[in-house]
Amino acid sequence: MKDIVPAPPAIVHNDYASIRELFAKNVVPSYGRFEIVLSHGVGSYLFDVGGKRYLDLGSGIAVCSLGHAHPAITEALTEQSKRLIHVSNLYFTEPQGRLAGEIARRIGPGKVFFSNSGAEANEGLYKLARKFGHDEGRYEIITATNSFHGRTLAGIAATGQDKVKKGFEPAVPGFRHIPYNDLAAARAAISPATVAILIEGVQGEGGVTPATPEYLLGLRALCDEKKLLLLMDGVQCGHYRTGKFQSFQRILEGVPGGETFLPDALSMAKSLGGGFPIGAFWVREPYQDLLGPGTHATTFGGTPLACAVALKILEVIDKEKLADQARKLGDWMKHELERLVNTYPGVVKNARGLGFMLGLELAENIPAFSGSDKSAAIQFVNRLHTAGVLTIPAGTQVIRLLPALNLKAHEAAEGIHKIEALVKSLA
Ligand SMILES: *Cc1c(COP(=O)(O)O)cnc(C)c1O
Numbered sequence: 001m002k003d004i005v006p007a008p009p010a011i012v013h014n015d016y017a018s019i020r021e022l023f024a025k026n027v028v029p030s031y032g033r034f035e036i037v038l039s040h041g042v043g044s045y046l047f048d049v050g051g052k053r054y055l056d057l058g059s060g061i062a063v064c065s066l067g068h069a070h071p072a073i074t075e076a077l078t079e080q081s082k083r084l085i086h087v088s089n090l091y092f093t094e095p096q097g098r099l100a101g102e103i104a105r106r107i108g109p110g111k112v113f114f115s116n117s118g119a120e121a122n123e124g125l126y127k128l129a130r131k132f133g134h135d136e137g138r139y140e141i142i143t144a145t146n147s148f149h150g151r152t153l154a155g156i157a158a159t160g161q162d163k164v165k166k167g168f169e170p171a172v173p174g175f176r177h178i179p180y181n182d183l184a185a186a187r188a189a190i191s192p193a194t195v196a197i198l199i200e201g202v203q204g205e206g207g208v209t210p211a212t213p214e215y216l217l218g219l220r221a222l223c224d225e226k227k228l229l230l231l232m233d234g235v236q237c238g239h240y241r242t243g244k245f246q247s248f249q250r251i252l253e254g255v256p257g258g259e260t261f262l263p264d265a266l267s268m269a270k271s272l273g274g275g276f277p278i279g280a281f282w283v284r285e286p287y288q289d290l291l292g293p294g295t296h297a298t299t300f301g302g303t304p305l306a307c308a309v310a311l312k313i314l315e316v317i318d319k320e321k322l323a324d325q326a327r328k329l330g331d332w333m334k335h336e337l338e339r340l341v342n343t344y345p346g347v348v349k350n351a352r353g354l355g356f357m358l359g360l361e362l363a364e365n366i367p368a369f370s371g372s373d374k375s376a377a378i379q380f381v382n383r384l385h386t387a388g389v390l391t392i393p394a395g396t397q398v399i400r401l402l403p404a405l406n407l408k409a410h411e412a413a414e415g416i417h418k419i420e421a422l423v424k425s426l427a
Helices: 016-026 071-083 094-107 118-136 153-158 183-189 213-226 247-251 304-319 322-343 376-386 409-426
Strands: 038-042 045-048 053-056 110-115 140-144 175-178 194-200 229-233 265-268 279-284 348-354 357-362 392-394 398-401
Touching (some): 053 409, 071 304, 094 110, 094 279, 118 153, 118 194, 118 229, 153 175, 183 213, 194 213, 213 229, 213 247, 247 348, 304 322, 322 409, 357 376, 376 392, 376 398, 376 409
Parallel strands (some): 140 175, 194 229, 229 265
Antiparallel strands (some): 038 045, 110 279, 265 279, 348 357, 357 398
16 A cells, blocks of 8 residues: 555644644634544545544535546646646636536436535525526425534524524525435425425434435425426435435336426535536426526626536546446445344444445444543544544444445455454444
8 A cells, every 4th residue: 555655745744733823723613623634635535644544524615526646637637737727707718618518417407506515505696596486486495403504694594403593593485304215394384485395315513314305205296386496406415426416316226106206406516526616406407597697696606616626536536437336235235234223232222324425323322432521423433533533423333434435345354354453342
């Protein structure tokens, strides 16, 4: 392994303490960070400034779809940057047009708007919904409890978790939350002001909970009946993570009536640029021209550079059949996690998810965790850091595995082996 790792950049010679000091003095402390200072990576391995190696099963929260330092991404970045990085949306550029076509081809007939982040992609969905209902005075968007839709003001209003809203009142009006996977609750929540329902195909931050096929099909029928837009947030669960381009395509695979299912609009971000910031939303016919000239815009949306990188990632995923690999390997990992649930019920309670979007729910009151006031999820993740594995907590009881789509079989096995060793030591 060592000889194929490129020479670390100069920053490695700064020690951990001096970088921590820079943050303590200069960076707004809005993040709860782990005590790890990362320096460089290759594939699904990351290295900290002390030279310790970590298997990265979080991929920057479902972002680094091709892992770290992928040569195809480096090439797309360097080649495109020699031609054109940015020109603004006052003009046309080829990469943006081509990427929109590639996205629509993978979802369904419609058009795409480009943003820079997931929260911003969702802002586009809220504006689309308000525009759709404007002349009838409808504006209310129903979202699910335990959802996550980003940290802008409307994003925290849409998000069904109190912890993101606290301290930032008054909330942006026009959002209402209902229990997830509960069709009757959705029907009951609709008011004359309701214009749309927004859900994640698989709730991510909320603890890795997939929508049921009945829920998706039921919401589609309900939205058709009540003339509402069905909006989906595919920011985390999209981009082949579940084995299909969008999670609904995996969830509804082989389900009668599922072949024709489409949401009315869908947001994307995280994996789309493999680490280069880009977000997008797709909107289907006949709503695709609702946001006409002058209604919505962002300076950086869909730059030639961002779109060239996103196009290259799609090309690599297709060529190397990474969707199938993520699905097969992810489903194997889930099977292994289920085995841990059966073997060590006092430590792990449940394993769920699809493909490379997996959640392991920890049991309550793990004795080894009683001495700390940190959540079980944080303590578990910290112990995995010691073992050289990066994972992502979701809430207080769940850890998420969101690896790069090109994770190798032996890396998946290494991750499972280290998780098992930890679970065993806690039992
Ligand atoms: C991460 C996330 C967002 C927010 O994306 P940002 O790029 O952080 O703004 C929105 N929705 C879901 C489902 C997410 O996981």
